[in-house]
Amino acid sequence: MDNKVEMGGTKIGIITSGAPYNYVKEVFGDGVSVLKLGMINPLPEKLIRDFASKVDKLYVVEELDGIIENHCKSIGVSVVGKELFGYLGEFSQKTVAEKFGLKAKETVCADSEIPARPPVMCAGCPHRGMYYVLAKNKIRVLGDIGCYTLGAQPPLSALDSTLCMGASVSGLHGFNKALGGDSQKNTVCVIGDSTFMHSGMTGLANIAYNGSNSTVIILDNSITGMTGHQQNPTTGYNIKGDPAAKIDLEALCHVLGIKSVRVVDPYDLSECETAIKEELAKDEPSVIISRRPCALLKYVKPKKALSVNTDKCRGCKKCMGLGCPAISFKNKKAVIDATLCVGCGVCKQLCAFGAMESEEDNK
Numbered sequence: 538m539d540n541k542v543e544m545g546g547t548k549i550g551i552i553t554s555g556a557p558y559n560y561v562k563e564v565f566g567d568g569v570s571v572l573k574l575g576m577i578n579p580l581p582e583k584l585i586r587d588f589a590s591k592v593d594k595l596y597v598v599e600e601l602d603g604i605i606e607n608h609c610k611s612i613g614v615s616v617v618g619k620e621l622f623g624y625l626g627e628f629s630q631k632t633v634a635e636k637f638g639l640k641a642k643e644t645v646c647a648d649s650e651i652p653a654r655p656p657v658m659c660a661g662c663p664h665r666g667m668y669y670v671l672a673k674n675k676i677r678v679l680g681d682i683g684c685y686t687l688g689a690q691p692p693l694s695a696l697d698s699t700l701c702m703g704a705s706v707s708g709l710h711g712f713n714k715a716l717g718g719d720s721q722k723n724t725v726c727v728i729g730d731s732t733f734m735h736s737g738m739t740g741l742a743n744i745a746y747n748g749s750n751s752t753v754i755i756l757d758n759s760i761t762g763m764t765g766h767q768q769n770p771t772t773g774y775n776i777k778g779d780p781a782a783k784i785d786l787e788a789l790c791h792v793l794g795i796k797s798v799r800v801v802d803p804y805d806l807s808e809c810e811t812a813i814k815e816e817l818a819k820d821e822p823s824v825i826i827s828r829r830p831c832a833l834l835k836y837v838k839p840k841k842a843l844s845v846n847t848d849k850c851r852g853c854k855k856c857m858g859l860g861c862p863a864i865s866f867k868n869k870k871a872v873i874d875a876t877l878c879v880g881c882g883v884c885k886q887l888c889a890f891g892a893m894e895s896e897e898d899n900k
């Protein structure tokens with residue numbers, strides 16, 4: 538925070554937070570006084586009043602709702618905010634410049650030379666094996682919200698829909714009720730353990746109570762992956778990491794009315810394939826729990842990386858179909874990056890030529 542005189546002799550100040558702070562700095566540099574708030578709840582009343590007393594005109598630059606603005610007004614500090622910036626859209630330095638009647642700075646656009654790098658599931662991600670089997674068998678998959686939504690990306694392209702949290706399970710029920718017949722023998726939903734606890738179990742109760750012939754796959758990686766490894770009621774720890782009551786997923790599914798509940802290891806492709814085929818063939822609702830902890834959990838120790846025997850590799854690229862970021866292709870052969878590979882062994886199950894070798898193979 539400093540004091541500068543700008544904008545036609547009027548000493549202006551800007552209160553901002555998060556990404557909009559960067560846009561303000563790009564536009565004004567050190568030319569205006571800026572109060573950057575690191576936290577917007579609780580808001581610092583005294584700091585804001587002090588800042589306001591040192592400027593002639595005060596602006597609030599914040600995206601979406603006027604949280605800071607409303608707080609300032611509620612404590613009697615006059616600010617200009619949403620009447621200038623509006624509630625919609627994402628800000629940029631161009632937005633900020635234009636709203637202040639300034640010319641936006643020239644920007645450089647780096648276009649086609651940079652390849653797209655979409656987010657991918659991690660090397661050794663336990664969801665990969667299950668997705669591979671679903672895609673291989675051309676199963677229609679209703680997806681849900683979590684790190685596992687990344688299974689919609691090529692090369693797996695395993696998900697056919699994703700709507701909102703819990704919609705995979707309730708959607709599957711409606712889908713199967715509406716279409717029935719052979720369709721329900723070829724359709725499943727996938728939902729993470731955490732999302733299941735959040736909003737999937739109500740849908741499962743609906744499936745059991747109203748009797749749709751649905752197969753629900755719970756992708757149990759024993760953590761809430763997407764948002765940064767928060768605990769959930771199935772892990773046995775509360776959000777602070779203290780021991781807590783652990784919900785037994787199998788028992789919960791039974792108590793909701795599902796008789797057929799089985800657990801598989803997603804690193805075992807043939808076990809997954811057998812389970813999917815058998816559960817889809819049944820004339821009753823069922824649950825498959827695909828259980829393997831997230832490869833990034835501290836207590837999950839990686840195995841030694843696999844390597845490719847280049848004499849055996851025929852360059853068929855079948856292993857590339859997994860989308861494991863540790864596998865690439867060079868000089869017509871597969872290559873494994875030993876710094877990424879966690880030795881899960883899923884790719885090894887795909888290679889018909891025995892080219893993927895693990896530590897045991899080389900003993």
Ligand code: SF4
Pocket residue numbers: 845849850851852853854855856857870871887888889890891892893
């Ligand atoms: S599946 Fe086997 S043979 Fe085919 S590219 Fe991969 S390592 Fe080589």
Ligand code: SF4
Pocket residue numbers: 660661842843859861862863864873877878879880881882883884885
């Ligand atoms: S064993 Fe294969 S699939 Fe597993 S992390 Fe290593 S390269 Fe990826």
